[in-house]
Amino acid sequence: MQLITCPYCGPREEAEFHYGGQAHVPHPADPGSLSDEEWAHHLFFRDNPRGPFAERWVHALGCRRWFNAVRDTVSYRFHHIYRLDQARPETP
């Protein structure tokens, strides 16, 4: 099983984590001013790259903290794991 390194607890089995989708999706500053189409785009449309992807993960069965990770969607390799208060690292 793949190990994922929680920024707090260290390496743990993948089964302890849940996936949270694309990271760094800003909430609209004024949701009320959006059209239905723009709101639907915010809610449902996400990038789907082949390669490095910045994602949210949560250590659900450990410390229950959310964090961000840059993971390669082809190899599943985690390139970077960083806390929510840390900036997104440069990706290759």
Place this chain on the structure above:
Amino acid sequence: MTADLLARSGPLQSWTDRFAALPDTVQVVATPHVAMADLRVDPAGPAAADVAGFLGVDLPTAPSTYVETDSVRVIWLGPDEWLVTSPFRAPRALEAGLRDAVAGRGAVVDVSGQRTTLGLAGANARDVLSGGCAIDLHPAVFRRGAAAQTLLGLTGVVLVALDDTATSYEILVRSSFAPYLASWLLDAATEHTPT
């Protein structure tokens, strides 16, 4: 008053005989009624210092560790969250004392009913855990002072190392999962039971 006639019981009360039949190398004991409070506070703020004054020990800031005094154990659950446990204090008194110390600068919730405590001891204790727990349990890294939230079998637990020789642990498990974990432990202990 009917309520006065209700005897206090734990979720594993009916398992006592089965635990007692285990070999000396895998001893399991249910320890219900341990007071537990969940504490959320800024570890760098003044509230943490006041809580430390109340508990008599600083809150541990290293992940997967605990500290203890004669009367309380403080388990790291997250960067701003701890589980304070005590078999000697009443749940409401523990909650009230922590709440006074926190004084609105964090949160304290009595969670005594959330988890129950299992003691696991003996020469094969670590072998039994290793069959269902993926973290490194070697006493060089998982020893007295370590407490990990992780998976044991199919349930989440807080696993507490009580000694430096991998022969004594406490397992905190959610009360509704306790019978599952008890049956899992009995099954895992079978291979260490002399026939």
